Amino acid sequence: AIPLVIAISTERAARSGVLVKNRLALERMRTVDTVLFDKTGTLTQGRLTLLGHAAVRGVSDDELLALAAAVESDSEHPIARAVTAAHDGPLPAVRDFATLPGRGVEAKVGGRTVHVGGPALLSELGLSEPAELAETTRGWQQQAASVLHVVSDGRVIGALAVADEIRPGARAAIDALHARGVQVAMVTGDAQHVADAVAAELGIDEVFAQVLPADKHAKVAELQARGRKVAFTGDGLNDGPALAQADVGIAIGAGTDVAMESAGVVLASDDPRSVVSVIELSRASYRKMQ
Ligand code: ADP
Ligand code: MG
Numbered sequence: 001a002i003p004l005v006i007a008i009s010t011e012r013a014a015r016s017g018v019l020v021k022n023r024l025a026l027e028r029m030r031t032v033d034t035v036l037f038d039k040t041g042t043l044t045q046g047r048l049t050l051l052g053h054a055a056v057r058g059v060s061d062d063e064l065l066a067l068a069a070a071v072e073s074d075s076e077h078p079i080a081r082a083v084t085a086a087h088d089g090p091l092p093a094v095r096d097f098a099t100l101p102g103r104g105v106e107a108k109v110g111g112r113t114v115h116v117g118g119p120a121l122l123s124e125l126g127l128s129e130p131a132e133l134a135e136t137t138r139g140w141q142q143q144a145a146s147v148l149h150v151v152s153d154g155r156v157i158g159a160l161a162v163a164d165e166i167r168p169g170a171r172a173a174i175d176a177l178h179a180r181g182v183q184v185a186m187v188t189g190d191a192q193h194v195a196d197a198v199a200a201e202l203g204i205d206e207v208f209a210q211v212l213p214a215d216k217h218a219k220v221a222e223l224q225a226r227g228r229k230v231a232f233t234g235d236g237l238n239d240g241p242a243l244a245q246a247d248v249g250i251a252i253g254a255g256t257d258v259a260m261e262s263a264g265v266v267l268a269s270d271d272p273r274s275v276v277s278v279i280e281l282s283r284a285s286y287r288k289m290q
Contacts, residue, residue, distance in 0.1 A: 013281050017268035025248045025264025029282035031229050035177055035275060036220060037183045038234035039188035039198060041076060042252055043272060046235070048078045050086035051145045055158035064158040066080035068116050068150050070094045071107045079148065080105070082162045083116070100124075101238070102189045102212035104148065115151040116160070119191050120210060122149055131157050142205055146190055158171040165199060174202050175271035180279060183228070187211050187219050187242075213238035217245040233275055236257060250275060 010020045016121070020026045028264065037043050055064035058208055069087035072080035074097040084146035097107040098253065103124060104117015115121055122128065133156070137147045140161035148160045174184050185206040188195050195209035208219045216234075220242050223230045232246035235253050243249030251263035253270030267274045 012285075013206070013278075016281070017274060017275055018278055018281060019266040020264075021260075021266060022264035024276070026282050027286055028229070029231065029248050029265070031277065031287055032182065032231045034183045034185060034223055034228040035231045035233060036185045036187055036223060036242075036246070037204075037272070038216070038232075038236060038239055038242075039186050039190060039195065040164060041235045042167075042233055043170045043186065043198065044166055044203065046078050046164065048082035048146075048162040048164050051140060051143065051161040051163045052084050052136070053158065053160045054133060056130050056132045057155065057157050059152075059157045059173055061158075061240070064150055065160075066091060066106065067109055067152070067157075068148075068160060070109055070115050071097070071105055071116050072109070075099060075105050076107075078164070079146070079162055083160060092098070093269050101214065102210075112152050113154075115216040116148055118146065118148055118150075118189075120212075121151075122156075125151060125154065127151060127154070127156055129150050137161070141191075141193050146194050160205075164196065167270070167272055169271040169273040171202055173276055176206065176273065176276040177279075180276070185219075185223065187216055189213060214241075215258055217241035222269070231275070231278075235270070248278075250278065 013020050025202050040046050053065050055061045065087050069084045070091040072083040092109050094107040095215055099105055104121040106115045112180055129181040134269055137159050140147050145161040145163040149156050150158045177184050183205050186204050187200055189211055192209040195207045199207045216288040220230050220232050228248045231248040231250055232242045233250040234253055240262040249263040251259040251266045265278055
């Protein structure tokens, strides 16, 4: 039988949009001293927009955007949506599309192999940014945008910038966690400068940037190895292992199926402040039991 207090608290939890999948997770939440947030889609809206694009090496800006949009048309990443939404008109045909997790995408367009991706893609291809692009991309970086390069047959032919917005409740959530003595960390596959800008705006204590999807859970383990009790909060497809590794895995915004499966707690709302509600619920419920 389910003890009465827990039955009551899970019902109260459900009313506030907190679905407790694992009651031990709710109990552990009151001892959590660190919340590790995924950035994109969790602390930010995850609805990216194209801020600008610039071509070099005789390619026109329109041609660059059409190529990038063609390659991105098979990707489900929020970056892909930003790029395809910014282009109208017919797209060149693509084949052999592939995702390079944490780095970008690639496909064949006409006779060419085209890549679109971030800093990890360029270093993997052994390429660097052409000098003509440096000033433009520095300007984008100062606006905290993510910069992507477009590569055609091993030559960088231009760059794109995409930007995201911080969720309205994010700053208040982090302040409320700090007020309860909880440290806040953030993990992202995005570039260091974007991560640092978000962290500075939100008052985040520790940042892990350019982390490959498969390595997110290792950051949870790294914090645990330092003796921290960690709640991981994420929405993404790639978050399953990190949610499972954490002392408490919290899937936000009723995320993806994988996230829901691996999480101990699922939040109906995508407001980061609902993480604070989980702590409050846990502290209130288990205080009553003692
Ligand atoms: P996060 O979920 O933290 O945004 P991802 O692992 O999904 O991280 O992506 C990390 C980085 O990989 C992105 O910031 C970008 O540089 C690159 N990337 C991923 N997917 C794409 C894509 N579809 N197009 C271009 N770049 C991409
Ligand atoms: Mg993601």
